[in-house]
Amino acid sequence: xxxxxxxxxxxxxxxxxxxxxxxxxxxxxxxxxxxxxxxxxxxxxxxxxxxxxxxxxxxxxxxxxxxxxxxxxxxxxxxxxxxxxxxxxxxxxxxxxxxxxxxxxxxxxx
Amino acid sequence: xxxxxxxxxxxxxxxxxxxxxxxxxxxxxxxxxxxxxxxxxxxxxxxxxxxxxxxxxxxxxxxxxxxxxxxxxxxxxxxxxxxxxxxxxxxxxxxxxxxxxxxxxxxxxxxxxx
Numbered sequence: 001x002x003x004x005x006x007x008x009x010x011x012x013x014x015x016x017x018x019x020x021x022x023x024x025x026x027x028x029x030x031x032x033x034x035x036x037x038x039x040x041x042x043x044x045x046x047x048x049x050x051x052x053x054x055x056x057x058x059x060x061x062x063x064x065x066x067x068x069x070x071x072x073x074x075x076x077x078x079x080x081x082x083x084x085x086x087x088x089x090x091x092x093x094x095x096x097x098x099x100x101x102x103x104x105x106x107x108x109x110x
Numbered sequence: 111x112x113x114x115x116x117x118x119x120x121x122x123x124x125x126x127x128x129x130x131x132x133x134x135x136x137x138x139x140x141x142x143x144x145x146x147x148x149x150x151x152x153x154x155x156x157x158x159x160x161x162x163x164x165x166x167x168x169x170x171x172x173x174x175x176x177x178x179x180x181x182x183x184x185x186x187x188x189x190x191x192x193x194x195x196x197x198x199x200x201x202x203x204x205x206x207x208x209x210x211x212x213x214x215x216x217x218x219x220x221x222x223x224x
Binding site: 045 | 146
């Protein structure tokens with residue numbers, strides 16, 4: 001069964017550094033998403049992406065964040081100048097009558 | 111604004127016993143409802159979804175959920191719990207089946223005792 005994949009599984013970075021989280025959505029899906037889950041908290045929507053542009057973003061998704069679909073398969077989330085509070089599990093999802101989530105990237109900002 | 115409430119933070123059931131996890135939502139139009147399961151350190155696995163039609167939906171791993179519009183509920187059930195069902199369960203509501211965001215509940219942690 002096709003699945004969403006994410007790399008890396010765990011990323012440790014220093015405060016102020018830039019990170020790029022990578023996702024490969026399910027191949028025939030057209031809608032892509034990033035969510036995050038801070039430890040012990042709810043899963044929160046960050047951004048949705050369709051037809052090579054952002055279709056909706058939350059208030060969390062400020063200028064520090066950007067998304068890109070650089071080729072036909074990858075979908076990336078870039079976090080510029082990371083902060084301690086960006087430490088979380090970041091989930092990519094793609095959608096075809098139900099959102100299918102990847103296994104997540106645990107980002108630790110030190 | 112959409113919201114989801116899962117009233118039970120933790121539930122403990124004996125292996126072989128039945129299970130019901132509660133979910134209440136707040137949404138003005140027809141909701142699109144989902145249940146996900148998350149094992150420790152793992153991603154979110156879609157158990158089942160409701161878009162329209164039959165209000166009792168079947169999912170994977172023997173789970174089912176019933177949509178009750180009058181109660182704004184979408185409770186998850188399983189007739190006989192297995193130890194491997196121990197995990198965290200999330201209810202979520204969306205505005206349509208494809209696009210935009212899901213709003214998640216806080217989750218219910220299921221413990222299974224043998």
